[in-house]
Amino acid sequence: MSAPSNAAVSDIVVIGAGVIGAATAYFAAREGLSVTVLDKGLPASGTSSACEGNILVSDKELGPELELTRYSLGVWHGDLAEHRHLWEFEAKGGIIVASRESSLASLHRVMAVQKGFGVAVEELDPDALRAAEPNISPDALGGAFYPEDCQVQPMLVAAHLVRLAVAAGARFHADTTVTGFLRSGERIAGVRTTRGEFSASSVVNCTGTWAGELAALAGVDVPVMPRRGFVMVTEPLPPMVHHKVYAAEYIDNVGSSDAGLQASPVVEGTPSGTILIGSTRERVGFDRTVSTDALRLLARNAVGLFPFLAAVKAIRHYHGFRPYCPDHLPVIGPDERAPGLWHAAGHEGAGIGLSVGTGKLLAQALAGREPDLDLTPFAPARFGTAPKDQSAPREEASA
Amino acid sequence: MSGIAARDVAVVGAGPAGLAAAVAAVEAGARVVVVDSAAQPGGQYWRHRPENVVAADGRGHHDWGVYLDLRARFDAARATGAIEYVPGRQVWMAQNDDGGFTLRTTPTVAPSVAPSASVAPPASVAPSDPAGAHPADVTAQRESVSTIRARRLVLCPGAYDRQLPVPGWDLPGVMAAGGIQAFIKANGALPGRRFVVAGTGPFLLPVAANIAEAGGMVAAVLESSSPVAWFPHLGAAAGVPEKALEGLGYAAVFARHRIPYRTRTVVTEVLGEDRTRAVRTARVDPGGRVVRGSERLLEDVDVVGFGWGFTPQLELPVSLGAETRVDADRSLVAVVDTRQESSIPGLFLAGEVTGVGGAALAVLEGRVAGASAAARASALSPAHASPQDRDQGEAPPSDALPPALSPADAARVARYRRFAQAMHRAHPVPDAWHEWLTPETTVCRCEEVTAGQIAEARDALGAADARSLKSFTRAGMGWCQGRVCGFAASCLGAGGGAHPSEASLAASAKRPLAAPVSIGELAALEPSTTTKGTPA
Ligand SMILES: Cc1cc2nc3c(=O)[nH]c(=O)nc-3n(C[C@H](O)[C@H](O)[C@H](O)COP(=O)(O)OP(=O)(O)OC[C@H]3O[C@@H](n4cnc5c(N)ncnc54)[C@H](O)[C@@H]3O)c2cc1C
Ligand SMILES: Cc1cc2nc3c(=O)[nH]c(=O)nc-3n(C[C@H](O)[C@H](O)[C@H](O)COP(=O)(O)OP(=O)(O)OC[C@H]3O[C@@H](n4cnc5c(N)ncnc54)[C@H](O)[C@@H]3O)c2cc1C
Numbered sequence: 001m002s003a004p005s006n007a008a009v010s011d012i013v014v015i016g017a018g019v020i021g022a023a024t025a026y027f028a029a030r031e032g033l034s035v036t037v038l039d040k041g042l043p044a045s046g047t048s049s050a051c052e053g054n055i056l057v058s059d060k061e062l063g064p065e066l067e068l069t070r071y072s073l074g075v076w077h078g079d080l081a082e083h084r085h086l087w088e089f090e091a092k093g094g095i096i097v098a099s100r101e102s103s104l105a106s107l108h109r110v111m112a113v114q115k116g117f118g119v120a121v122e123e124l125d126p127d128a129l130r131a132a133e134p135n136i137s138p139d140a141l142g143g144a145f146y147p148e149d150c151q152v153q154p155m156l157v158a159a160h161l162v163r164l165a166v167a168a169g170a171r172f173h174a175d176t177t178v179t180g181f182l183r184s185g186e187r188i189a190g191v192r193t194t195r196g197e198f199s200a201s202s203v204v205n206c207t208g209t210w211a212g213e214l215a216a217l218a219g220v221d222v223p224v225m226p227r228r229g230f231v232m233v234t235e236p237l238p239p240m241v242h243h244k245v246y247a248a249e250y251i252d253n254v255g256s257s258d259a260g261l262q263a264s265p266v267v268e269g270t271p272s273g274t275i276l277i278g279s280t281r282e283r284v285g286f287d288r289t290v291s292t293d294a295l296r297l298l299a300r301n302a303v304g305l306f307p308f309l310a311a312v313k314a315i316r317h318y319h320g321f322r323p324y325c326p327d328h329l330p331v332i333g334p335d336e337r338a339p340g341l342w343h344a345a346g347h348e349g350a351g352i353g354l355s356v357g358t359g360k361l362l363a364q365a366l367a368g369r370e371p372d373l374d375l376t377p378f379a380p381a382r383f384g385t386a387p388k389d390q391s392a393p394r395e396e397a398s399a
Numbered sequence: 400m401s402g403i404a405a406r407d408v409a410v411v412g413a414g415p416a417g418l419a420a421a422v423a424a425v426e427a428g429a430r431v432v433v434v435d436s437a438a439q440p441g442g443q444y445w446r447h448r449p450e451n452v453v454a455a456d457g458r459g460h461h462d463w464g465v466y467l468d469l470r471a472r473f474d475a476a477r478a479t480g481a482i483e484y485v486p487g488r489q490v491w492m493a494q495n496d497d498g499g500f501t502l503r504t505t506p507t508v509a510p511s512v513a514p515s516a517s518v519a520p521p522a523s524v525a526p527s528d529p530a531g532a533h534p535a536d537v538t539a540q541r542e543s544v545s546t547i548r549a550r551r552l553v554l555c556p557g558a559y560d561r562q563l564p565v566p567g568w569d570l571p572g573v574m575a576a577g578g579i580q581a582f583i584k585a586n587g588a589l590p591g592r593r594f595v596v597a598g599t600g601p602f603l604l605p606v607a608a609n610i611a612e613a614g615g616m617v618a619a620v621l622e623s624s625s626p627v628a629w630f631p632h633l634g635a636a637a638g639v640p641e642k643a644l645e646g647l648g649y650a651a652v653f654a655r656h657r658i659p660y661r662t663r664t665v666v667t668e669v670l671g672e673d674r675t676r677a678v679r680t681a682r683v684d685p686g687g688r689v690v691r692g693s694e695r696l697l698e699d700v701d702v703v704g705f706g707w708g709f710t711p712q713l714e715l716p717v718s719l720g721a722e723t724r725v726d727a728d729r730s731l732v733a734v735v736d737t738r739q740e741s742s743i744p745g746l747f748l749a750g751e752v753t754g755v756g757g758a759a760l761a762v763l764e765g766r767v768a769g770a771s772a773a774a775r776a777s778a779l780s781p782a783h784a785s786p787q788d789r790d791q792g793e794a795p796p797s798d799a800l801p802p803a804l805s806p807a808d809a810a811r812v813a814r815y816r817r818f819a820q821a822m823h824r825a826h827p828v829p830d831a832w833h834e835w836l837t838p839e840t841t842v843c844r845c846e847e848v849t850a851g852q853i854a855e856a857r858d859a860l861g862a863a864d865a866r867s868l869k870s871f872t873r874a875g876m877g878w879c880q881g882r883v884c885g886f887a888a889s890c891l892g893a894g895g896g897a898h899p900s901e902a903s904l905a906a907s908a909k910r911p912l913a914a915p916v917s918i919g920e921l922a923a924l925e926p927s928t929t930t931k932g933t934p935a
Pocket of ligand 2: 606
């Protein structure tokens with residue numbers, strides 16, 4: 001059977017219409033490149049529709065991820081400012097709450113370090129904390145306010161960026177699953193799909209948690225793995241939670257010499273009145289079995305922060321699979337093991353926030369320009385330079 | 400683990416299917432637990448006023464004798480402890496774990512029939528309560544039934560009225576037809592004064608009859624289809640003489656109360672400022688297109704009841720992974736075999752969840768499901784019920800099962816099913832119903848999403864299914880989780896009168912919480928002993 005070939009050769013085929021693929025397509029189209037976006041489903045049918053929409057500065061450590069976060073914030077506030085209403089962009093700020101003396105001390109230490117590298121943060125004494133969040137637990141001893149933390153509705157981000165990319169000349173094909181790559185000599189020259197072949201000078205793998213599978217089709221190893229997270233949604237309420245609020249207690253676990261904050265359960269109100277309680281982290285592969293332990297943990301954390309929640313009904317929960325790499329950094333850039341293939345995947349629990357910066361930088365690189373931010377720390381080459389040994393089983397790295 | 404000891408068979412729902420299943424299972428020798436969100440047995444069909452307030456006399460009910468017989472056997476089994484009855488609790492989650500099923504329940508209403516004594520508070524709790532006060536008993540009892548375990552599960556959760564939006568349907572005074580009937584059955588009172596009942600299907604008739612017999616005025620019953628539509632199916636329909644008689648019975652009631660019954664007629668708009676005051680009606684062609692110039696205003700109406708067939712409650716079967724299909728009425732239903740067993744071994748389904756077919760069919764299916772589940776539970780010891788064994792050996796051969804149905808009953812099942820299919824084909828949701836909407840018409844009442852917003856999400860953002868419509872417009876994200884608007888949103892996503900895909904219907908039936916549950920209850924869940932995966 002000869003597969004139909006689809007239209008003219010594009011400069012770029014983007015595989016995946018999650019936030020990352022959508023942002024990449026949008027900025028590439030704006031660079032004047034001809035772009036074709038393919039997804040096995042509709043836009044935002046992967047992890048981008050099973051997450052929360054936090055854009056957090058408060059949980060980042062000093063390093064390349066913080067740089068990318070800052071760059072992305074600039075894009076959200078700058079290039080995309082005119083569209084912010086499309087995706088319910090809200091710069092509501094985040095609050096970390098400490099309920100034990102020891103965690104308050106840790107929080108103060110962390111704040112000092114963060115201030116040192118330029119993160120905007122203000123200390124909240126008990127009165128200021130209660131003024132900001134009147135329904136916070138009576139046990140709360142104090143907190144920190146991060147004015148740069150903001151929020152978007154991620155499904156709308158992906159869908160509108162695809163729409164805007166199409167308006168800028170890109171083509172989008174839904175229900176089109178990539179099953180293999182076309183080659184021209186050693187170069188990747190397009191993709192084979194359930195709806196025919198698509199030729200392109202470059203192919204960008206934006207398939208999130210499935211990026212490893214796609215890379216394997218091209219014979220290269222990109223160790224992206226799933227990390228499951230549950231989120232709980234309450235009945236709609238009048239505004240009771242005004243910021244993104246999360247607990248400082250885990251800072252103790254991280255160790256006092258370590259300034260890094262890991263993501264932790266966030267309680268936040270949404271414009272529609274529901275409260276999102278997120279999110280757990282566990283490595284169980286793609287297991288979709290509902291875990292009562294996860295629900296229990298979310299509920300306990302939430303009630304600890306906001307006791308009124310005990311009497312509030314949960315109406316829904318959902319789960320998604322964060323795409324993560326062993327070193328917890330995304331993979332962004334050309335893959336020298338398979339010339340013509342690029343990746344933008346593995347953003348773990350921060351892909352929404354990082355999407356627009358990723359897309360813009362990648363588009364600059366695809367257009368042959370020097371990207372605004374050095375992409376070397378994210379280079380696929382960090383996983384080795386040889387094409388993949390197909391037979392070697394992959395060890396799951398520990399987080 | 401707290402919670403009542405594992406039973407052979409758990410039955411969810413105490414309507415026609417659930418009652419029949421429980422009785423059949425217990426009479427086949429199983430120890431049974433029955434959970435039902437209502438305060439007393441009966442379900443939708445035999446809903447009646449609180450038994451602790453008035454004795455039920457069966458007035459306004461059909462097949463009341465069947466109910467009394469099932470109820471007597473149910474109560475007898477309760478008296479011996481063979482049935483544990485847990486009313487006033489809703490299952491919010493069902494899990495299929497090694498060797499059986501776990502149900503998590505949450506309180507709904509105060510039972511009006513005493514729950515089983517065997518689920519009374521444990522001895523260690525009672526003495527600490529000096530007065531032995533009733534409320535404390537109830538609390539302790541409720542805690543002890545928050546987790547229920549059984550080796551086999553029979554789900555009989557029934558269905559609810561399917562709704563289609565029209566302009567003004569978000570006004571107070573607009574109800575589901577079944578909601579009006581339930582109101583009358585549960586309260587012995589009317590929710591209004593002058594009613595219009597509209598939609599399609601024979602179930603509109605008993606609703607109108609109930610209103611009239613309770614003293615309400617029925618301004619009109621509007622049926623979008625036409626009796627002519629029955630002609631090709633009369634062969635199937637005539638196989639059920641009870642149905643024909645029932646039809647005649649309603650004819651007499653309609654004549655006595657002078658209820659106008661108009662076919663090929665629909666409500667295209669509900670009018671009123673802050674509550675329902677009038678409806679606009681129109682004649683439609685067989686596809687549901689409004690016949691030009693046929694619009695009429697029907698004034699002085701304070702309640703409109705809509706019923707467009709039924710939507711089976713599929714969240715529990717779907718969450719357990721049961722295979723589904725689209726039935727002739729375009730509802731998503733679960734697939735079962737002749738023993739009413741789903742694609743999940745040990746999970747049996749009966750009643751409307753396997754295809755809307757009425758109460759008599761629900762009773763027969765319940766009997767089969769209950770007897771089959773009991774046979775399965777006794778044929779396998781708990782050790783045999785591990786997933787590995789299921790994969791290999793499977794169940795005993797079906798001829799080892801007791802014949803749950805006589806040949807005559809089996810023939811009745813076949814006849815009822817044929818009748819139901821004929822009925823569904825004769826009373827379709829009109830393809831052109833979306834033409835009655837304006838862009839301003841609310842489709843999702845919880846989140847106030849309009850038809851225009853849905854059309855925009857479909858056309859500009861490619862939202863072709865219920866799932867992406869929900870993501871992009873919030874339709875179905877509110878309190879009712881798409882139970883009311885899910886079907887309509889699936890149709891609108893498909894666009895232009897196209898029928899929704901199974902995938903779209905399945906997406907809107909997927910509700911990992913089958914009922915709202917308080918965060919406090921979730922926080923009080925016991926940690927599981929077998930934790931899969933590494934928390935990281
Ligand atoms: C519970 C949870 C909470 C989270 N909270 C946040 C948060 O608050 N803030 C934040 O920034 N991030 C958060 N994240 C992380 C964020 O969701 C992800 O990093 C992000 O969605 C990844 O986007 P993506 O575009 O890479 O992947 P996806 O959205 O999964 O997109 C990949 C796309 O590729 C398509 N695809 C896959 N294989 C193929 C194929 N063979 N052919 C064609 N198409 C294919 C898929 O259909 C999919 O649409 C959270 C994640 C989880 C699970
Ligand atoms: C308006 C209306 C009119 C009707 N008129 C007729 C008629 O004239 N003739 C006819 O033959 N049929 C009629 N029916 C249909 C009839 O009601 C059903 O066929 C019959 O009730 C189906 O029985 P069932 O046992 O499947 O479900 P139901 O009777 O609906 O019983 C289901 C029970 O399960 C409980 N339940 C559901 N989910 C849960 C959960 N998660 N946890 C715990 N409990 C749960 C419910 O509270 C309910 O008590 C009518 C239905 C309606 C709504």
